[in-house]
Amino acid sequence: MATPQKQIFKGGSFLITETQPEGVFSPEDFTEEHRMIAKTTEEYLEKEIIPNSARIEEKDYELQRQLLQKAGELGLLGASIPEAYGGLALDHVSGMLISEYISGQGSFVTTFGAHSSIGTLPIVYFGTEEQKQKYLPKLATGEWVGAYCLSETGSGSDSLAAKTTARLNAEGTHWTLNGEKMWISNGAFADVYIVFAKVDGEKFTGFIVERNDPGVSHGAEEHKMGQRGSSTTPLILQDAQVPKDRLLGEIGRGHIIAFNILNFGRFKLGAGAIGGSKRVIEIAAKYAAERRQFNQPIANFGAIKYKLAEMAARTYVGESAVYRTAGLIEDRESTIDKSVPAEVLSAIEEYAVECSIIKVAGSEILDYCADEGVQIFGGNGFTSSYPVEAVYRDSRVNRIFEGTNEINRLLIPGMLLKRAMKGQLPLLQAAQKLQEELLAGPTFEEEDDSVLAVERKLVANSKKIALAVVGTAAQKFMTALDKQQIILCWAADIIIESFLIDSALGRTLKLVARDGEEKHQYAVLATRLYIHDAMSRIETAAKNALAATVEGDDLRVLLAALKRFTKFTPINTSAIREKLSDKVVEAGGYIF
Numbered sequence: 001m002a003t004p005q006k007q008i009f010k011g012g013s014f015l016i017t018e019t020q021p022e023g024v025f026s027p028e029d030f031t032e033e034h035r036m037i038a039k040t041t042e043e044y045l046e047k048e049i050i051p052n053s054a055r056i057e058e059k060d061y062e063l064q065r066q067l068l069q070k071a072g073e074l075g076l077l078g079a080s081i082p083e084a085y086g087g088l089a090l091d092h093v094s095g096m097l098i099s100e101y102i103s104g105q106g107s108f109v110t111t112f113g114a115h116s117s118i119g120t121l122p123i124v125y126f127g128t129e130e131q132k133q134k135y136l137p138k139l140a141t142g143e144w145v146g147a148y149c150l151s152e153t154g155s156g157s158d159s160l161a162a163k164t165t166a167r168l169n170a171e172g173t174h175w176t177l178n179g180e181k182m183w184i185s186n187g188a189f190a191d192v193y194i195v196f197a198k199v200d201g202e203k204f205t206g207f208i209v210e211r212n213d214p215g216v217s218h219g220a221e222e223h224k225m226g227q228r229g230s231s232t233t234p235l236i237l238q239d240a241q242v243p244k245d246r247l248l249g250e251i252g253r254g255h256i257i258a259f260n261i262l263n264f265g266r267f268k269l270g271a272g273a274i275g276g277s278k279r280v281i282e283i284a285a286k287y288a289a290e291r292r293q294f295n296q297p298i299a300n301f302g303a304i305k306y307k308l309a310e311m312a313a314r315t316y317v318g319e320s321a322v323y324r325t326a327g328l329i330e331d332r333e334s335t336i337d338k339s340v341p342a343e344v345l346s347a348i349e350e351y352a353v354e355c356s357i358i359k360v361a362g363s364e365i366l367d368y369c370a371d372e373g374v375q376i377f378g379g380n381g382f383t384s385s386y387p388v389e390a391v392y393r394d395s396r397v398n399r400i401f402e403g404t405n406e407i408n409r410l411l412i413p414g415m416l417l418k419r420a421m422k423g424q425l426p427l428l429q430a431a432q433k434l435q436e437e438l439l440a441g442p443t444f445e446e447e448d449d450s451v452l453a454v455e456r457k458l459v460a461n462s463k464k465i466a467l468a469v470v471g472t473a474a475q476k477f478m479t480a481l482d483k484q485q486i487i488l489c490w491a492a493d494i495i496i497e498s499f500l501i502d503s504a505l506g507r508t509l510k511l512v513a514r515d516g517e518e519k520h521q522y523a524v525l526a527t528r529l530y531i532h533d534a535m536s537r538i539e540t541a542a543k544n545a546l547a548a549t550v551e552g553d554d555l556r557v558l559l560a561a562l563k564r565f566t567k568f569t570p571i572n573t574s575a576i577r578e579k580l581s582d583k584v585v586e587a588g589g590y591i592f
């Protein structure tokens with residue numbers, strides 16, 4: 001897939017370039033190795049995890065340790081660990097596939113992710129040679145369990161306001177850590193904690209803390225709405241004695257570790273959420289086919305079909321964005337020396353905007369599916385006798401951790417503008433060019449009756465709308481734009497929708513070009529359905545954002561352009577939904 005000759009796209013550049021469908025990586029491009037890792041993970045889930053679900057939910061941590069070790073034997077914990085330290089050094093697509101397929105048990109997915117992603121990767125990317133040799137082989141086998149300790153009671157979203165301190169003792173042999181970390185996944189049974197503390201109360205820094213270090217203990221389990229089988233406790237550091245060489249990275253550079261690792265967490269969360277959505281579609285479709293009311297399966301009712309079709313279309317679009325992002329990162333990594341951790345990190349950081357997008361979109365798609373899944377199950381959906389009840393509770397936290405969806409929404413236009421200001425992304429030039437186009441008025445357009453021609457135009461227009469909204473707001477508020485959160489969230493919604501529809505359109509056009517429209521008729525339908533609905537959402541968000549930014553003639557010109565960009569003849573989305581839903585029910589699950 002990733003060849004050095006391939007065009008490498010900068011992060012965020014989807015807004016200012018026309019996407020070439022053949023360059024959009026998608027599940028249809030998986031290699032044999034990718035399929036193998038997906039199959040291994042799926043079998044592990046089905047054989048080891050699902051049968052143990054009740055014990056996992058009862059917080060049987062000894063069992064969870066054993067299950068992690070089993071995952072270690074299968075190579076599932078070492079996907080991102082170099083071979084020299086006992087890992088498999090797999091590509092990011094494989095990492096995404098593990099995240100997608102492991103997500104079938106709502107508690108264990110967090111145990112697994114806290115260990116293999118945020119609990120391990122800081123050492124992979126920031127550890128010294130000695131630290132890597134000591135910790136990574138044991139983390140790869142699951143002999144040791146990892147955890148990541150950033151949040152505190154008073155500092156969640158504002159994580160750099162942490163109060164935990166670290167001081168080097170008089171002998172210069174140990175760091176003394178004091179403070180309390182909060183919400184720590186795997187808190188009760190981890191062996192290795194990545195802890196962020198302020199050296200001398202000022203310099204935010206990473207440390208590797210071991211469970212048996214003097215002064216280290218964990219607090220009581222939180223009583224949670226969902227993911228009840230995953231351990232979530234405070235980590236208490238009372239004059240904790242941490243040997244000097246357990247400093248992680250550099251003093252005062254802990255934020256570089258914390259935020260880079262969150263980029264991984266976000267794209268893996270997006271992949272996991274898509275896996276979860278597919279499972280909801282499967283159980284909801286099967287239930288809808290079996291459950292009879294008014295002498296027929298409820299799957300016959302349009303109101304139910306609407307939901308199943310919407311779940312399928314949203315999941316297809318989300319999946320397209322997730323694997324496209326994995327492909328973008330892989331392509332960039334094909335141009336760097338992967339044995340240099342800093343280069344790998346910068347390849348991922350380049351797509352921080354896309355990682356935030358798939359975190360927000362993935363978690364909201366899963367919540368849509370979980371919510372409507374409960375609805376399809378009716379009263380049964382509200383009881384723990386049916387699996388959708390747990391999905392509904394377990395999925396909710398995805399919008400809260402790895403940076404809340406509000407924080408990620410604010411980051412999306414924020415990071416794009418920062419890049420534009422630094423000259424890394426010619427966003428403002430594109431906005432300027434767009435303004436000239438707007439002033440010039442409508443242009444004559446040639447008829448195009450090729451497949452998804454209308455949608456191609458709409459996707460291109462969605463990018464123009466995003467540019468117009470972001471550009472106008474940046475011009476109006478300048479450095480005070482970060483105070484305009486409501487406008488920024490509308491801008492984020494437009495950018496998110498734009499990336500989603502661009503990714504789905506690219507994937508579908510690629511598939512149609514490869515195999516013809518007939519073979520991918522349902523992908524074409526899902527793409528059309530989602531794009532048409534998304535354009536209405538984009539239009540509303542843009543109207544609100546523009547009206548909150550400019551007034552008078554300026555507003556009139558922009559609204560006229562918006563009207564032009566969002567003008568399309570409505571299509572029969574009812575018929576599309578019927579077709580999609582019928583196919584989902586016939587297949588008994590996700591159809592793409």
Ligand SMILES: Cc1cc2nc3c(=O)[nH]c(=O)nc-3n(C[C@H](O)[C@H](O)[C@H](O)COP(=O)(O)OP(=O)(O)OC[C@H]3O[C@@H](n4cnc5c(N)ncnc54)[C@H](O)[C@@H]3O)c2cc1C
Pocket residue numbers: 114147148149150151153154155156157158182183184185186224227232397400401402403404405406407485
């Ligand atoms: C089950 C679970 C497991 C977790 N696991 C871990 C873990 O392993 N390690 C770890 O370090 N942390 C973990 N967390 C903590 C998690 O990352 C935080 O809960 C999250 O970052 C939000 O912080 P908070 O809870 O303090 O909410 P707050 O930051 O208080 O936010 C409350 C609300 O205000 C909004 N808000 C806050 N600041 C802003 C702003 N500037 N602008 C706009 N809106 C804002 C938020 O979006 C949110 O809606 C876990 C949490 C849970 C629930």
